Amino acid sequence: MARTDVQLMLDVKAGDEQSFELLLRKYRTPLVNFLYRMVRDSAVAEDLAQEVFLRVYRARKEYAPSAKFTTWMFRIATNLALNSVRDNRHRQMEISMDHAVDAGDDEHPAMEVPDRTPSVEQQLVARNRSEMILRAVHALPDKQRAAVLLHKYQELDYDEIARILECSESALKSLLFRAYETLRAELAPLVNSVRV
Amino acid sequence: MSNTERNAEGIAKYCAGMEDKLVEYLDGRAKPAGRRAVEEHLAACSGCRNRAEEFRNLWAALEDLPVVSPSPAFDASLRARIAAEPARRGFWSWLPSPRLAFAVTALVAMSVWVASIPRVTINESPMTGVQVEADFSMIRDLPVLENYDVLSKFDALSELPAPPNGVATEEGTKEIR
Numbered sequence: 001m002a003r004t005d006v007q008l009m010l011d012v013k014a015g016d017e018q019s020f021e022l023l024l025r026k027y028r029t030p031l032v033n034f035l036y037r038m039v040r041d042s043a044v045a046e047d048l049a050q051e052v053f054l055r056v057y058r059a060r061k062e063y064a065p066s067a068k069f070t071t072w073m074f075r076i077a078t079n080l081a082l083n084s085v086r087d088n089r090h091r092q093m094e095i096s097m098d099h100a101v102d103a104g105d106d107e108h109p110a111m112e113v114p115d116r117t118p119s120v121e122q123q124l125v126a127r128n129r130s131e132m133i134l135r136a137v138h139a140l141p142d143k144q145r146a147a148v149l150l151h152k153y154q155e156l157d158y159d160e161i162a163r164i165l166e167c168s169e170s171a172l173k174s175l176l177f178r179a180y181e182t183l184r185a186e187l188a189p190l191v192n193s194v195r196v
Numbered sequence: 197m198s199n200t201e202r203n204a205e206g207i208a209k210y211c212a213g214m215e216d217k218l219v220e221y222l223d224g225r226a227k228p229a230g231r232r233a234v235e236e237h238l239a240a241c242s243g244c245r246n247r248a249e250e251f252r253n254l255w256a257a258l259e260d261l262p263v264v265s266p267s268p269a270f271d272a273s274l275r276a277r278i279a280a281e282p283a284r285r286g287f288w289s290w291l292p293s294p295r296l297a298f299a300v301t302a303l304v305a306m307s308v309w310v311a312s313i314p315r316v317t318i319n320e321s322p323m324t325g326v327q328v329e330a331d332f333s334m335i336r337d338l339p340v341l342e343n344y345d346v347l348s349k350f351d352a353l354s355e356l357p358a359p360p361n362g363v364a365t366e367e368g369t370k371e372i373r
Contacts, residue, residue, distance in 0.1 A: 042264065153261070187257055
């Protein structure tokens with residue numbers, strides 16, 4: 001019978017390093033994806049994901065299962081991502097005051113899109129589509145972006161997301177509605193093409 | 197028209213009461229009572245029905261966001277960072293080193309010694325009326341006292357004829373003093 005995340009973490013607390021490996025294997029990809037979509041920089045996302053695991057490992061002795069493991073882990077990840085975005089925004093603001101930097105998309109090249117389409121043209125269309133979605137998601141306000149990523153891609157429960165973002169469930173639902181409303185407007189060509 | 201304007205206009209078209217219900221209904225996590233209420237509303241409101249449809253399409257489009265994989269070096273790098281972590285400090289490790297302990301003890305002992313030296317105490321009792329009067333007299337006589345040396349060495353005084361009796365001289369000297 002598979003152990004739950006909380007049980008794995010309690011085993012890590014008891015000194016079982018193998019359980020930490022299992023948690024790492026289970027969550028490294030979701031974490032890296034979540035962080036990449038938050039910060040839009042693959043190197044920073046990996047660094048932050050490692051930092052999350054490091055903090056989980058450091059806190060193992062004090063771990064108390066008061067909430068779901070994912071709530072705890074994504075709360076750490078969200079805080080790290082928001083701080084990173086804030087720091088990066090501050091850095092970019094400082095740079096832009098000195099130099100008129102053209103912040104084009106080439107500065108943040110998208111990560112490799114899996115090659116599932118045979119033709120180059122289809123691949124380009126898929127890449128543009130992905131890039132458009134990523135840009136729209138990244139343009140959301142920080143808290144809305146985190147809410148959408150945790151809701152749509154991590155499929156966390158509302159109470160978990162509300163705890164991570166430190167707001168009420170009702171406020172979270174309104175936040176999500178506004179975020180999806182913005183995305184609907186930004187991605188209208190894609191939404192309409194799906195509709196047709 | 198900007199996206200924000202379109203967005204604001206879009207929200208105005210739909211029922212504000214659906215803001216905290218529609219997403220929960222569409223992702224299938226609404227409770228049965230909430231789900232029924234939304235379904236009844238959607239049946240009667242074409243605006244919200246369109247919005248629900250657009251949200252479904254949006255969610256389908258969002259599935260196309262690329263999934264990234266951690267780099268092959270991710271695990272090794274993390275293990276290296278964990279290995280570089282300093283060993284956890286136990287209770288005894290928080291005790292200071294012998295050299296620091298000696299320095300702190302010496303400092304404390306010196307402070308106690310300095311504090312124990314008897315100090316010259318100044319009588320700070322409130323001044324009585326007699327003391328005030330005495331001080332005032334002294335201040336009043338200050339010019340005379342300051343000139344005492346001049347008066348005692350004043351040669352002209354020694355050339356004065358001797359008084360008729362020694363008592364008068366003595367009294368005069370006393371008066372000067």
